Amino acid sequence: SAYEAGEHESFMRKEILEQPTSSQAVLRGRLDERFGTAHLGGLDMDARDLRAVRRVKILGCGSAYYVGQMGAALIEELARIPADAEAASEFRYRDPVIEPDTLYVAVSQSGETIDTLLAVQEVRRKGGRCVGLVNVVGSAIARECDGGIYLHAGPEVAVASTKALTNMFLGFALLALQLGRTRDLSIADGKRLVAGLERLPAQIEEVLAGEADLVEVAHQLAEARSLFFIGRVRGFPVAREGAQKFKEISYRHAEAYQTSELKHGPLALIDPEVPTVALVPRDELTERNIGALHEIDARQGPLVVITHAEVDLGEVRARRIDVPRNEPELDPILLTIPLQLLAYHAAQHLGHDIDKPRNLAKSVTVE
Numbered sequence: 545s546a547y548e549a550g551e552h553e554s555f556m557r558k559e560i561l562e563q564p565t566s567s568q569a570v571l572r573g574r575l576d577e578r579f580g581t582a583h584l585g586g587l588d589m590d591a592r593d594l595r596a597v598r599r600v601k602i603l604g605c606g607s608a609y610y611v612g613q614m615g616a617a618l619i620e621e622l623a624r625i626p627a628d629a630e631a632a633s634e635f636r637y638r639d640p641v642i643e644p645d646t647l648y649v650a651v652s653q654s655g656e657t658i659d660t661l662l663a664v665q666e667v668r669r670k671g672g673r674c675v676g677l678v679n680v681v682g683s684a685i686a687r688e689c690d691g692g693i694y695l696h697a698g699p700e701v702a703v704a705s706t707k708a709l710t711n712m713f714l715g716f717a718l719l720a721l722q723l724g725r726t727r728d729l730s731i732a733d734g735k736r737l738v739a740g741l742e743r744l745p746a747q748i749e750e751v752l753a754g755e756a757d758l759v760e761v762a763h764q765l766a767e768a769r770s771l772f773f774i775g776r777v778r779g780f781p782v783a784r785e786g787a788q789k790f791k792e793i794s795y796r797h798a799e800a801y802q803t804s805e806l807k808h809g810p811l812a813l814i815d816p817e818v819p820t821v822a823l824v825p826r827d828e829l830t831e832r833n834i835g836a837l838h839e840i841d842a843r844q845g846p847l848v849v850i851t852h853a854e855v856d857l858g859e860v861r862a863r864r865i866d867v868p869r870n871e872p873e874l875d876p877i878l879l880t881i882p883l884q885l886l887a888y889h890a891a892q893h894l895g896h897d898i899d900k901p902r903n904l905a906k907s908v909t910v911e
């Protein structure tokens with residue numbers, strides 16, 4: 545085919561390494577440095593429509609749902625509109641109330657995921673407005689939506705999604721920026737985020753350049769039968785996505801929970817056999833996060849900490865992986881990149897078919 549893994553041993557690795565370029569494609573022509581905003585013509589919503597949005601509901605499955613949670617946080621932070629994400633596979637079964645002033649957003653790489661498609665139909669049947677964040681142009685979900693943002697990640701072949709998810713995050717950042725700038729987000733903040741988005745592709749490249757340092761720790765994690773991924777607030781969907789990627793291709797039990805929930809249960813499972821991958825960005829929760837790391841370390845739980853160079857972990861025994869800092873709102877995507885590499889190298893170490901993990905299909909098109 546015209547699209548082959550080439551010199552890469554798998555499509556997944558090829559797609560991971562493409563991200564510095566593929567991430568530029570979703571931003572191209574959509575950022576406005578002068579007014580600190582984004583232009584999303586495909587949304588088909590004018591300033592008045594955007595201002596009328598009172599709530600945002602994001603619908604997706606699997607990793608698209610977890611990125612949807614990151615997107616909801618961006619929208620709530622930047623636009624101050626209440627926003628949340630829900631598994632599209634559950635949505636229609638609870639006979640959801642569809643509100644005219646809610647903006648529904650369907651997020652999907654393939655645009656063919658049946659659960660997401662049926663969620664869109666549920667919204668539209670009840671008179672709601674649903675826009676799409678979709679990678680595949682002209683796909684069923686893209687056609688069913690009222691408008692949307694194409695992700696332009698290029699073809700994604702590996703079952704475990706990487707570059708499409710990165711572009712989903714960036715798509716949400718653009719949407720949050722545009723919604724924010726039609727409301728209270730200041731021009732200074734808008735410009736700060738535009739500049740942050742422009743820096744991101746090079747920072748993703750920086751994280752990827754550190755790949756060699758992650759291989760050994762990935763191999764160690766591959767040996768564990770069970771592992772935890774933890775994070776708080778902005779870091780929690782990152783932990784969910786990290787656990788998802790890890791379990792899909794390594795077949796290890798990987799579970800995500802909020803760091804703050806540790807003492808409410810999961811701490812009982814921590815011992816030298818159960819490693820934890822912790823997201824500890826430099827933010828208002830750093831000190832609290834480090835407190836939780838102490839709890840894990842005290843039970844001899846092995847720790848891998850994805851963090852920023854400025855963070856001092858003190859006495860905690862941990863293998864640390866530093867990522868570059870961007871604007872705090874945009875940090876989640878940089879924290880996600882090393883988790884892709886950890887999952888990849890763990891699966892490779894175990895000798896699994898990385899691009900086609902057992903029991904899974906690239907897109908789930910039947911109910």
Ligand code: AGP
Nearest residue numbers: 606607608652653654657704705
């Ligand atoms: C991602 O690694 C998974 N393979 C899976 O969760 C996927 O994100 C989900 O099935 C949704 O697919 P879509 O984006 O094509 O709708």
